[in-house]
Amino acid sequence: MLTLKDFQREEQPNWCPTCGNFGIILSVKKALMELNVPQEETVLVSGVGCFAKLPYWIKAYGFVGLHGRSLPVAQGVKLANSKLKVIAFGGDGDGYGEGGNHFIHACRRNVNIAYFVHNNGVFGLTTGQYSPTSKKGTKSKSSPSGSEEMPVNPLALAIASGAKFVARAYSGDPKGLVEIMKKAIEYEGFAFVDIMQSCITFGKEHDYFKDKIYHLDDSYDASDKVKAMGKALDYEETERFALGIIYQEL
Amino acid sequence: MKKDLVVRIGGEAGLGLAAAADILAKVFVRLGYHIYSSKEYASQIKGGHNYHTLRITNSNVSADVNDVEVLFAFSKDTIAKHYEFMKKKGIIFVDDSFNVNEEDNKNLVLIKIPVKKLEQELQEKGIVNALFLGAFVKYFGIKSSILEEVIKEFFKEKAGQGERNSKAAREAEKLVERVEEIEAHNNKFDFLSGNDAVTLGALDAGLKFHVQYPMTPVSAILHNLAKEAEKNKELKVMQVEDEIAVINMAIGASYAGARAMCASSGGGFALMIEAMGLASMAEVPLVVVEGQRPGPSTGLPTKTEQGDLKFVLYSGTGDFPHVVLAPANIEECYTETKRAFYLAEKYQLPVLVLIDKQLAESFKTLSFHDESRKLSIDFSKKYGVKIKLEDKDLRNGLFKRYQVENDGVYERTLPGTENGFYTCAGDEHDEVGEIIEEQEIRIKMMKRRMNKLDYIAKELPLQEIYGEKNAEITVVGWGSTSGAIIEAVERLQKQGKSINAFIVKYMRPFMSEEVGNVLGKAKKLILVENNYSAQLGGLIQEKTMIRFEETILRYDGKNFSVDELYEELKKKC
Ligand SMILES: Cc1ncc(C[n+]2csc(CCOP(=O)(O)OP(=O)(O)O)c2C)c(N)n1
Ligand SMILES: [Mg+2]
Numbered sequence: 060m061l062t063l064k065d066f067q068r069e070e071q072p073n074w075c076p077t078c079g080n081f082g083i084i085l086s087v088k089k090a091l092m093e094l095n096v097p098q099e100e101t102v103l104v105s106g107v108g109c110f111a112k113l114p115y116w117i118k119a120y121g122f123v124g125l126h127g128r129s130l131p132v133a134q135g136v137k138l139a140n141s142k143l144k145v146i147a148f149g150g151d152g153d154g155y156g157e158g159g160n161h162f163i164h165a166c167r168r169n170v171n172i173a174y175f176v177h178n179n180g181v182f183g184l185t186t187g188q189y190s191p192t193s194k195k196g197t198k199s200k201s202s203p204s205g206s207e208e209m210p211v212n213p214l215a216l217a218i219a220s221g222a223k224f225v226a227r228a229y230s231g232d233p234k235g236l237v238e239i240m241k242k243a244i245e246y247e248g249f250a251f252v253d254i255m256q257s258c259i260t261f262g263k264e265h266d267y268f269k270d271k272i273y274h275l276d277d278s279y280d281a282s283d284k285v286k287a288m289g290k291a292l293d294y295e296e297t298e299r300f301a302l303g304i305i306y307q308e309l
Numbered sequence: 310m311k312k313d314l315v316v317r318i319g320g321e322a323g324l325g326l327a328a329a330a331d332i333l334a335k336v337f338v339r340l341g342y343h344i345y346s347s348k349e350y351a352s353q354i355k356g357g358h359n360y361h362t363l364r365i366t367n368s369n370v371s372a373d374v375n376d377v378e379v380l381f382a383f384s385k386d387t388i389a390k391h392y393e394f395m396k397k398k399g400i401i402f403v404d405d406s407f408n409v410n411e412e413d414n415k416n417l418v419l420i421k422i423p424v425k426k427l428e429q430e431l432q433e434k435g436i437v438n439a440l441f442l443g444a445f446v447k448y449f450g451i452k453s454s455i456l457e458e459v460i461k462e463f464f465k466e467k468a469g470q471g472e473r474n475s476k477a478a479r480e481a482e483k484l485v486e487r488v489e490e491i492e493a494h495n496n497k498f499d500f501l502s503g504n505d506a507v508t509l510g511a512l513d514a515g516l517k518f519h520v521q522y523p524m525t526p527v528s529a530i531l532h533n534l535a536k537e538a539e540k541n542k543e544l545k546v547m548q549v550e551d552e553i554a555v556i557n558m559a560i561g562a563s564y565a566g567a568r569a570m571c572a573s574s575g576g577g578f579a580l581m582i583e584a585m586g587l588a589s590m591a592e593v594p595l596v597v598v599e600g601q602r603p604g605p606s607t608g609l610p611t612k613t614e615q616g617d618l619k620f621v622l623y624s625g626t627g628d629f630p631h632v633v634l635a636p637a638n639i640e641e642c643y644t645e646t647k648r649a650f651y652l653a654e655k656y657q658l659p660v661l662v663l664i665d666k667q668l669a670e671s672f673k674t675l676s677f678h679d680e681s682r683k684l685s686i687d688f689s690k691k692y693g694v695k696i697k698l699e700d701k702d703l704r705n706g707l708f709k710r711y712q713v714e715n716d717g718v719y720e721r722t723l724p725g726t727e728n729g730f731y732t733c734a735g736d737e738h739d740e741v742g743e744i745i746e747e748q749e750i751r752i753k754m755m756k757r758r759m760n761k762l763d764y765i766a767k768e769l770p771l772q773e774i775y776g777e778k779n780a781e782i783t784v785v786g787w788g789s790t791s792g793a794i795i796e797a798v799e800r801l802q803k804q805g806k807s808i809n810a811f812i813v814k815y816m817r818p819f820m821s822e823e824v825g826n827v828l829g830k831a832k833k834l835i836l837v838e839n840n841y842s843a844q845l846g847g848l849i850q851e852k853t854m855i856r857f858e859e860t861i862l863r864y865d866g867k868n869f870s871v872d873e874l875y876e877e878l879k880k881k882c
């Protein structure tokens with residue numbers, strides 16, 4: 060049986076204290092531990108951003124490539140060796156902006172990998188510009204009078220692009236996050252999880268999401284694609300974020 | 310056949326010119342002749358003016374010539390377009406309904422085929438190519454059974470169509486007299502394009518993963534391999550969203566242990582550049598084929614040029630090692646692709662095979678039975694892959710994958726290997742792949758990577774000199790222009806000129822000493838390139854301080870023919 064210690068490496072994460080990435084990295088380790096995936100068969104692939112340093116701090120095979128390009132690398136790894144468990148990581152700038160095209164096509168291609176996006180609504184590593192998921196009107200260093208673009212809706216985009224497993228999680232909800240990660244890792248096909256995350260230095264405060272999130276319960280039918288699309292879109296009106304599997308093809 | 314026979318097939322796209330060219334070439338392959346076949350076409354699917362030229366010879370050549378002996382005129386304007394290239398007493402096969410005037414075509418033999426009439430009689434459409442082919446084989450005394458076999462093979466599953474075309478050819482045979490007699494030779498050749506040769510080279514090197522986004526002139530590599538993957542379950546072939554995905558996916562596959570390749574032209578390669586640096590930094594083996602066409606931008610998509618040499622040489626940020634191999638003919642498209650896989654794997658870096666439209670899409674006969682063409686590399690084993698790890702290989706449970714003291718041996722583990730953990734990193738990193746900023750480690754890692762070029766230089770064979778080593782004049786070139794250079798120089802040698810040709814094949818690492826020595830012997834140097842700015846000349850100057858006073862440059866989208874180049878060289882000798 061694996062323990063959390065098995066994933067320990069000599070270097071410790073250097074994210075800002077209390078950053079949501081700590082919750083995410085711990086959840087990744089827990090999910091892998093609970094699923095008992097052999098470490099040597101685990102490949103963690105990321106791009107560039109604060110989030111992207113995650114593979115440096117987990118003992119497994121890691122690949123830290125280019126900004127926005129974790130998905131093609133991860134699919135190449137899986138296609139070359141189907142025995143490996145491959146998880147790709149993205150950021151909202153990295154995965155929805157720079158690598159947006161890969162996201163659409165990875166949804167269509169349905170290669171058996173999991174894709175976790177650390178969505179903090181900001182470009183963290185480049186010190187706080189607005190990102191593709193920032194709300195319209197967001198003031199930042201690069202949008203001093205407020206951003207003019209509509210934010211992308213990653214869940215709706217994934218469903219529209221043919222993804223068969225689409226989920227939302229929150230970095231401040233470790234229990235729910237581990238469960239969703241496990242399901243995504245076990246899912247046979249492309250499994251996408253948008254992980255909402257605060258950025259205490261440049262973005263939203265931790266308590267921003269506190270009364271905006273709720274868990275989908277058993278009465279929610281995730282296999283109904285049209286309803287799922289509605290669920291993916293509704294926070295734009297309600298500012299309430301459903302957590303759980305939004306859409307999963309039966 | 311005493312002399313060369315040059316056949317040109319011209320007309321609008323969509324009339325079956327390519328089929329006629331392919332079938333005719335294969336007829337001559339069966340007769341044991343050498344063939345060099347090139348095509349000129351417009352970037353449109355129907356209409357426009359396209360032509361194929363088949364140079365049928367008794368010796369091995371890799372270039373076009375000017376004079377055309379036989380013309381298949383699929384449209385009326387074909388004759389006008391190619392009239393100036395026709396040899397005296399040249400033969401034109403033409404549809405009689407074009408009403409071509411004998412007066413306008415003095416000194417030429419017109420063979421008029423009643424296409425409309427035959428189409429009516431046979432109740433067929435679109436058989437002009439079969440009619441011309443039938444008339445051609447009869448005129449040249451080639452057995453009709455050979456043509457029929459080739460037609461049958463061409464149409465394969467579509468047996469009915471093959472039969473109908475053969476029937477049409479037989480009808481046309483009845484209309485012409487036998488005038489010549491072409492004898493058969495006892496040669497057995499393969500007939501391949503540069504794209505085919507790259508494909509075969511990759512497969513013989515154990516290619517397992519190919520990924521590409523279509524782009525002229527190298528789309529055929531994707532087509533070839535996609536077809537191959539249908540029967541070869543070990544091979545994975547992907548067409549993906551863009552060239553950035555292409556190269557990153559190839560890198561992922563290679564990192565996981567599959568021999569991987571990708572291909573594009575300049576525009577697509579431009580999108581790959583950031584990831585060239587990634588492969589070099591993370592030390593992932595990778596073979597990239599770049600098929601040049603004239604830029605900038607979309608440029609002339611279906612024409613040829615050697616304008617990307619400097620671009621591919623400097624295709625990345627910072628100082629990073631990569632290899633650039635430039636095959637000079639279709640045979641070398643095969644051998645250099647194989648070499649690319651070997652170097653990429655052994656030295657864990659990206660290796661570029663630089664070709665162009667003229668190489669990629671021209672066809673020629675060659676013989677893979679010829680042992681000298683085979684590069685003796687054992688591709689059954691993987692180079693530099695560590696399977697078992699000992700304590701000395703590890704630092705705190707991580708594999709010292711980017712070890713500094715390595716004596717030229719570069720090792721990695723593949724994911725799945727017990728205790729082989731490391732981070733494959735695009736950031737500067739230490740020996741286990743940990744992200745670092747320490748200056749001493751940075752310096753050591755730069756050296757570890759850059760040293761590869763010195764090790765590789767020791768493995769490369771000498772580049773060829775054609776003619777006397779100590780000739781007074783040396784003509785220098787590279788890539789697809791080599792065929793014309795070598796033949797033009799041979800003509801001048803036969804006239805007693807003290808001249809040789811030197812073809813540069815290894816662009817990076819550049820063999821400065823070798824090139825300097827060869828060029829240093831000549832009293833006069835002439836540089837020939839298919840580009841505007843003499844890019845190889847610039848490279849040679851950078852590396853050897855040798856400057857070219859005399860250059861012959863062409864950048865109109867066309868390759869040099871032997872005749873054109875001969876005339877140009879003669880003026881300078
Ligand atoms: C091609 C390229 N463009 C720009 C950058 C600079 N860059 C690094 S990280 C980043 C944005 C990161 O934002 P995000 O992906 O949301 O990750 P976060 O830092 O917020 O976790 C940018 C623009 C880069 N590294 N590469
Ligand atoms: Mg972000």
